[in-house]
Amino acid sequence: MERILEPRFRTLFRVLESPLVTRWLGEPTFDFYAGLVSPMLTARRIVARVEAIHEDTPSVKSFALRPNGHFRGFRAGQHVNVTVEIDGVRHTRAYSPSNAPGARDGVVLTVKRHEGGRVSQWLHDHLQVGDVVELGQAFGDFTAPREPGKLLLVAGGSGVTPIASLLRDVCRRLPDPDVVVLLYGRTYADLIFAREFDALAREHAKVQVHRSVTGEPAASRDLSGRFSTAHLDAVAPDAAERRAFVCGPRALIDDVRALWAERALPSPLRTETFAPPEAAPDADLAPTLRVTAARTARSFAANTATPLLVQAERAGLSPASGCRQGICFSCTCRKKTGLVRDLSTGVVSSEPDEDVRLCVTVPLSDVALDL
Amino acid sequence: MDQSSSRPLEREEIEAFGAELDALRQRVLGSLGEEDARYIRRIRSTVRWTGLGGRALLFASVLPPAWVGGTLLLGLSKILENMELGHNVMHGQYDWMRDPEFRSQSYEWDTVCPADAWRHSHNYLHHTFTNVVGRDRDVGYGVLRIFPEQPWHPGFLPQPLYAVWLALWFEWGVAFHDLELDRVIRGEKSPKQAARELFPVLRKASRQVAKDYIVFPAMAGPLFIPVLAGNATANVLRNVWAFLVIFCGHFTDGVESFQESNLADETRGEWYLRQLRGSSNLEGGPVFHVLTGNLSHQIEHHLFPDVPAHRYGQMAEDVRRIARKYGQHYETGSLVRQFATVARRILRQSFPSRPAKPRPAIGDVPTLQGVAA
Numbered sequence: 001m002e003r004i005l006e007p008r009f010r011t012l013f014r015v016l017e018s019p020l021v022t023r024w025l026g027e028p029t030f031d032f033y034a035g036l037v038s039p040m041l042t043a044r045r046i047v048a049r050v051e052a053i054h055e056d057t058p059s060v061k062s063f064a065l066r067p068n069g070h071f072r073g074f075r076a077g078q079h080v081n082v083t084v085e086i087d088g089v090r091h092t093r094a095y096s097p098s099n100a101p102g103a104r105d106g107v108v109l110t111v112k113r114h115e116g117g118r119v120s121q122w123l124h125d126h127l128q129v130g131d132v133v134e135l136g137q138a139f140g141d142f143t144a145p146r147e148p149g150k151l152l153l154v155a156g157g158s159g160v161t162p163i164a165s166l167l168r169d170v171c172r173r174l175p176d177p178d179v180v181v182l183l184y185g186r187t188y189a190d191l192i193f194a195r196e197f198d199a200l201a202r203e204h205a206k207v208q209v210h211r212s213v214t215g216e217p218a219a220s221r222d223l224s225g226r227f228s229t230a231h232l233d234a235v236a237p238d239a240a241e242r243r244a245f246v247c248g249p250r251a252l253i254d255d256v257r258a259l260w261a262e263r264a265l266p267s268p269l270r271t272e273t274f275a276p277p278e279a280a281p282d283a284d285l286a287p288t289l290r291v292t293a294a295r296t297a298r299s300f301a302a303n304t305a306t307p308l309l310v311q312a313e314r315a316g317l318s319p320a321s322g323c324r325q326g327i328c329f330s331c332t333c334r335k336k337t338g339l340v341r342d343l344s345t346g347v348v349s350s351e352p353d354e355d356v357r358l359c360v361t362v363p364l365s366d367v368a369l370d371l
Numbered sequence: 372m373d374q375s376s377s378r379p380l381e382r383e384e385i386e387a388f389g390a391e392l393d394a395l396r397q398r399v400l401g402s403l404g405e406e407d408a409r410y411i412r413r414i415r416s417t418v419r420w421t422g423l424g425g426r427a428l429l430f431a432s433v434l435p436p437a438w439v440g441g442t443l444l445l446g447l448s449k450i451l452e453n454m455e456l457g458h459n460v461m462h463g464q465y466d467w468m469r470d471p472e473f474r475s476q477s478y479e480w481d482t483v484c485p486a487d488a489w490r491h492s493h494n495y496l497h498h499t500f501t502n503v504v505g506r507d508r509d510v511g512y513g514v515l516r517i518f519p520e521q522p523w524h525p526g527f528l529p530q531p532l533y534a535v536w537l538a539l540w541f542e543w544g545v546a547f548h549d550l551e552l553d554r555v556i557r558g559e560k561s562p563k564q565a566a567r568e569l570f571p572v573l574r575k576a577s578r579q580v581a582k583d584y585i586v587f588p589a590m591a592g593p594l595f596i597p598v599l600a601g602n603a604t605a606n607v608l609r610n611v612w613a614f615l616v617i618f619c620g621h622f623t624d625g626v627e628s629f630q631e632s633n634l635a636d637e638t639r640g641e642w643y644l645r646q647l648r649g650s651s652n653l654e655g656g657p658v659f660h661v662l663t664g665n666l667s668h669q670i671e672h673h674l675f676p677d678v679p680a681h682r683y684g685q686m687a688e689d690v691r692r693i694a695r696k697y698g699q700h701y702e703t704g705s706l707v708r709q710f711a712t713v714a715r716r717i718l719r720q721s722f723p724s725r726p727a728k729p730r731p732a733i734g735d736v737p738t739l740q741g742v743a744a
Contacts, residue, residue, distance in 0.1 A: 026479075028415075028472045029419070031472075032415075032416070032419050033419075085408070085468075085470075087404040087405045088403065088404045088406070088407055088409075088467075089404075089408075089467060089469060090468060090469040090470055322495035323495055325639075325642075327494075327498055327676060327677070328490075328494040328499060328676075329462065329463035329466070329475050329490075329494060330494060330495050332463060332466065332476050345397065345400065353469070354469060355466050355469065355474070355476075357463075
C-alpha cells in the first residue's frame with residue numbers, strides 16, 4: 001500500500017485529482033475515509049511521511065520526506081511550503097530542499113532552529129520519523145538551466161540549502177562540473193554541509209569549496225570576514241564568465257549585488273533571501289504601501305490606518321462584505337503575504353496564507369491578498 | 372408582554388458593559404488551541420460515522436428495527452452536521468485553525484440552502500440586524516407575524532398552520548428565505564435579481580434531492596422505498612429540531628424586537644445590548660447543548676458569533692454575571708416552557724394587535740424619544 005502512494009505511481013493520483021472525487025464526493029469526505037486506509041491517500045493534498053531525521057549540527061536538522069503521488073517533484077534551488085499544525089493552528093513555511101532532485105530520494109529539508117521561530121522549533125522538538133506533514137508544490141525560479149556552464153555559488157548561513165541542492169544536482173548530472181562555492185557563516189559550526197561539499201570537491205576536479213567565518217578567527221587556509229571584492233578575486237577571478245547564485249541574509253545579497261553593479265559584470269546573477277517584510281510606522285496616513293489583489297492582478301497604494309476593505313473599495317475593487325464591523329466574516333480573505341494588524345484584536349500577523357477580515361484589518365507592510 | 376424588564380442604561384454604562392464583554396471575548400479567543408481543534412474534529416468524525424452507520428442500517432432495513440435505528444442515526448448525523456459543525460464553522464468560529472476543512476468561506480453543508488446564501492441571510496442580515504423588524508429576515512421568515520410591529524393582514528389568520536408547514540420543510544424555508552420572494556411580490560426586488568439568485572439554490576437543491584432520494588435509494592436496489600422513506604424522515608426530524616431550536620432563540624416571551632431607528636449610530640456596546648435583549652437561551656444537559664449546536668446558548672452566540680460554540684456554556688456564567696451587574700434581563704428556560712411561549716405568540720399574532728407603547732430604545736435615547744413623542 002505505502003509503495004503505490006509514492007510519486008512514482010502517478011496514475012492513481014491523477015484519477016483522484018480529477019473532478020470526479022472532489023465534485024461528487026467532496027474532498028474532506030474522501031480524505032476522511034481514505035485516511036482510515038493510509039494518511040498518505042488523499043484526494044488532492046500533498047502529504048509526506050518523515051522517513052529519517054539527521055542532526056547536521058546542534059541547531060540544524062535535516063528531515064527526509066517521502067511525498068505522496070500528488071507531488072510533482074522539484075528543481076534544484078526551488079522552495080516547498082511545509083504546513084504543520086501547532087496547538088490547533090496550521091502554520092506554513094517555505095523551505096528549500098537541500099538534496100538533488102531525483103525520483104527515488106524524496107525531499108530533504110534542512111532546517112535551522114531559529115530563536116522565536118515557531119515552526120523551526122516545532123520541527124526540531126516534535127517532528128518524529130513516521131509523522132506526516134503537508135507540503136505544497138515546489139515553486140521559485142532560483143534554478144539553473146540543464147546545461148549551466150561555469151557556476152559560482154555563494155551561501156550565507158542557512159541560505160546554503162538551495163545552494164546545496166544546486167551543487168549536488170550538477171555533480172550528479174554533469175560529467176565534469178565547474179563550480180566555485182563560497183560559504184559564509186558566523187562560526188565554523190554554522191557552516192552546514194561544508195564536509196559534504198569537500199567530499200564533492202575531492203571527487204570533481206573543477207569543484208572548489210571556500211569558506212569564510214565572520215565571528216571567530218579563521219584558519220589560515222580559509223577566508224575571513226564578510227563578502228568582499230578581495231574574496232571574489234581570490235576564489236573566482238573568472239567571475240565574469242560564471243553564472244552566479246547567491247542565497248543568504250539581506251546584507252550578503254546587497255554586498256554581492258553592489259559589486260556586480262560596480263564592476264558591471266555581464267554574467268547572470270540570481271539572488272534569494274529569507275527576510276521578513278519591514279513594518280512601516282503605525283500612524284503613517286500617507287498611502288505609502290502597495291496592496292496587490294493577486295486574483296485580479298491589480299494593485300493600489302494604501303495607508304496603515306484605514307481598513308483594507310475600505311481601501312480596496314476606494315481603489316475600485318469590490319470584495320465581498322457584510323457588516324463591516326468584524327461580525328459576519330463575509331469579507332474574510334486569504335492574505336498571501338505581508339504584515340497586517342487586526343484592529344478588533346490588536347493582533348499583528350506576518351505569516352503567509354492567513355485568513356483576515358478585511359473590514360477590521362489594516363496593512364503594516366506591502367500586502368498581497370487573494371482578491 | 373415583551374416590555375423590557377431591563378434597566379435603561381446611560382451611555383457610559385453601555386460602553387462599560389460592552390468593554391466587559393469585549394474583555395471576556397478576548398480572554399476566550401486567547402485561549403483557543405489544540406483542545407478546540409480536537410473538539411471540532413471529534414464532532415466531524417461523529418457526523419461521518421453516524422451518517423455512515425445510519426445509511427448502512429437503512430440498507431439492512433428489511434428488518435424494521437434497522438429502519439428505525441438507521442433513520443434516527445442519519446437524522447442525528449444531519450442534526451450534528453447542520454447545527455454544531457456547519458452553522459458554527461460558517462460563522463468563522465474555527466477560521467483561526469487555518470484548516471481548509473473548517474474554513475468559513477468554503478464550507479458547504481448537508482442541507483438544501485447553499486452555504487453562500489446562508490452566509491448572507493444568516494451571518495450578515497440576521498446577526499447584524501438581530502430582531503430589527505423589517506431588516507432581520509429571520510423575524511417570521513417572511514411568512515409569519517411574530518411581533519405586533521409587523522403590520523397585520525388577514526393572510527396571517529391561518530399562520531399556526533404555516534408554522535407547522537414551515538417546521539416540516541424548514542430546510543426549504545431556509546433555502547428560499549434568502550431569495551426574498553415576499554419582496555419580489557411587493558415589487559421591492561426585481562424578479563431578474565431573484566432569478567439570478569435562484570440558480571445556485573436550485574443547483575444545491577437538486578444535489579441534495581439526488582443524494583437522498585435517488586442515489587442512495589437506488590444503491591439499495593429492492594429496498595429503494597424504505598431507504599427513500601428513511602432519508603426523508605431523517606430530513607424531517609432535522610427540520611423540526613432546527614425549527615424548534617431557532618424559534619426558541621429569538622421569539623420567546625422575554626425577548627425584545629427593535630426598530631430601524633435603533634440602528635442609527637449604534638455603538639459596539641449598544642450592539643451587544645441589542646443582542647442580549649433580542650436572544651433567549653435554553654436549559655439542558657451537555658448532550659442537549661451539542662444537539663442544538665450550542666444554540667441553546669443563543670445569547671452567548673449572538674454576543675460572540677465567532678467564538679467556538681462549545682465554549683459558550685463556560686462563558687455563560689460570566690455573561691449572566693455581567694448582565695446582572697448592569698440590571699439586564701437574561702432570558703432562559705427549558706425547551707418545553709420556551710416553546711410554549713413561542714407557540715402562544717404565533718397564535719396571538721395571527722390576530723390583529725398593536726405594539727403596547729413605544730418601548731424605550733437602547734441607551735439614553737428614550738428621553739429624546741419621549742420628548743419627540
